[in-house]
Structure formats: structure tokens, C-alpha cells
Amino acid sequence: MIIGLTGSIASGKSTVSNMLKAYGFPIVDADLVARQVVEPGSETLQKIAEVFGKEILTENGELDRKKLGAIIFNNEEKRQLLNSIIHPAIRKEMLRQRDEHLANGEKTVIMDIPLLFESKLQHFVDKILVVSVSEDVQLQRLMERNQLSEEEAKARIQSQLPLSVKEQGADAVINNNGTIDETRKQLEQILNEWDVL
Numbered sequence: 001m002i003i004g005l006t007g008s009i010a011s012g013k014s015t016v017s018n019m020l021k022a023y024g025f026p027i028v029d030a031d032l033v034a035r036q037v038v039e040p041g042s043e044t045l046q047k048i049a050e051v052f053g054k055e056i057l058t059e060n061g062e063l064d065r066k067k068l069g070a071i072i073f074n075n076e077e078k079r080q081l082l083n084s085i086i087h088p089a090i091r092k093e094m095l096r097q098r099d100e101h102l103a104n105g106e107k108t109v110i111m112d113i114p115l116l117f118e119s120k121l122q123h124f125v126d127k128i129l130v131v132s133v134s135e136d137v138q139l140q141r142l143m144e145r146n147q148l149s150e151e152e153a154k155a156r157i158q159s160q161l162p163l164s165v166k167e168q169g170a171d172a173v174i175n176n177n178g179t180i181d182e183t184r185k186q187l188e189q190i191l192n193e194w195d196v197l
């Protein structure tokens with residue numbers, strides 16, 4: 001079974017992903033893949049530099065993530081432009097990793113994809129697990145984790161679909177407003193229901 005793990009920024013996907021890793025499930029992590037495909041020397045990084053200008057590269061020729069983030073989280077047109085360059089490469093690599101795990105005989109693979117709904121990737125997976133939090137908790141945790149102002153954090157949250165919409169498309173929802181332990185219990189129950197433990 002391919003399980004798509006999603007949510008919104010700072011809703012707790014990585015927290016749940018780490019729990020799934022501890023169970024021994026292989027994880028395909030879209031954020032990690034997004035870093036792999038823009039390594040220095042890659043075709044994708046070259047294209048990004050052509051379109052966004054050399055200023056978005058650091059002195060070492062790496063992607064200046066802070067600079068690019070400041071551009072794309074505040075400008076929808078630029079975000080779509082970046083997505084059109086980087087998403088095809090991310091998708092290809094994620095499917096390669098998924099297929100590699102399946103070829104190795106894994107029965108269950110987790111695909112951690114923050115933009116599963118925004119990018120309409122529902123067909124990649126058999127079951128969709130959404131990690132959800134209230135708007136207040138999301139804003140608070142994002143500001144704390146990334147040291148962002150309220151305005152910066154809100155811009156990031158607004159660059160994604162609302163969690164309420166994602167919940168409607170889910171096969172199961174974890175409410176991550178409570179303690180880590182409460183989240184772990186919900187996860188265990190869902191995995192039991194899906195018969196993958």
C-alpha cells in the first residue's frame with residue numbers, strides 16, 4: 001500500500017513521518033527530494049538561475065533557499081514559475097524512489113508530500129493521511145520553528161490550500177493540536193485500521 005502523508009506547513013507531517021520511520025516503513029520525502037534535485041551542477045538549478053537570476057545562488061553556487069523563499073512565498077506568479085521548473089523533476093525522482101522500494105519487496109511505502117492536493121498528486125497513492133491542526137496552533141508553531149514574524153508566517157500558510165479542504169479529501173485525519181503522545185495513538189489506530197502493522 002502506498003500511503004500519502006500530507007497536511008500544511010508546520011501541521012506536523014515531519015513529526016508523524018518520524019513516527020512512521022520508527023515503525024520501519026520506507027519514506028519518500030518530497031522536501032528532501034526537492035533539495036536533491038537542485039544540487040549544484042543539476043539541470044534544474046541551472047534553469048532556476050536562468051529564470052530567477054544569478055542572485056538566487058550563494059557564493060558556493062548553491063541555491064540560496066532563504067532568498068528564493070522570500071520571493072516565492074510572497075508572489076503567486078513567481079511561485080507558479082518555480083513550481084513549473086522544479087515540480088517535474090521532484091515528481092520523477094519521487095516515483096523512482098517509490099518504485100525502488102517496491103522492487104525491494106516493501107509492501108507499504110510512505111510518500112510525504114506537502115503539496116499532494118495543490119499539485120493534484122492523489123493518484124500517486126492508495127490512501128491519504130492528513131495531519132491537521134487549528135489555524136492558531138499552525139501559526140504559533142510555524143513562527144516559533146522558523147523564527148518568522150506573523151506576517152511572514154501567514155504568507156507561507158496562505159500559499160497552500162486550507163487544511164479544512166485537505167481534510168475533505170483524506171482517508172484519515174490526525175488531529176495534531178494535542179500532545180505528541182495523542183498524535184502517536186491516533187496514528188497507531190489508523191495503521192491498525194488499514195492493516196499495515
Ligand SMILES: CC(C)(COP(=O)(O)OP(=O)(O)OC[C@H]1O[C@@H](n2cnc3c(N)ncnc32)[C@H](O)[C@@H]1O)[C@@H](O)C(=O)NCCC(=O)NCCS
Binds near residue numbers: 009069082115160
Ligand atoms: C522555496 C524554497 C527554496 C524555500 O526553502 P526552505 O528551506 O525555506 O523551505 P523547505 O524547502 O524546507 O519547505 C518548507 C515547506 O514550505 C512549503 N512549500 C515549499 N515550497 C512550496 C511551494 N512551491 N508552494 C507552497 N508551499 C511550499 C511546504 O510545506 C514545505 O514543507 C523551497 O521550499 C523550494 O524549493 N520549494 C519549491 C519546491 C516545492 O514545491 N517543495 C514542496 C514540496 S514538493
Ligand SMILES: Nc1ncnc2c1ncn2[C@@H]1O[C@H](COP(=O)(O)OP(=O)(O)OP(=O)(O)O)[C@@H](O)[C@H]1O
Binds near residue numbers: 007009012142179180
Ligand atoms: N503535537 C505537538 N505538540 C507540540 N509541538 C509539536 C507537535 N507536533 C509538531 N510540533 C512542532 O511543531 C513544528 C511543526 O511540526 P513539523 O515540523 O512536524 O511540521 P511539518 O508539517 O513537517 O512542517 P513543514 O511542512 O514546514 O515541513 C515543529 O517545531 C514541531 O516540533
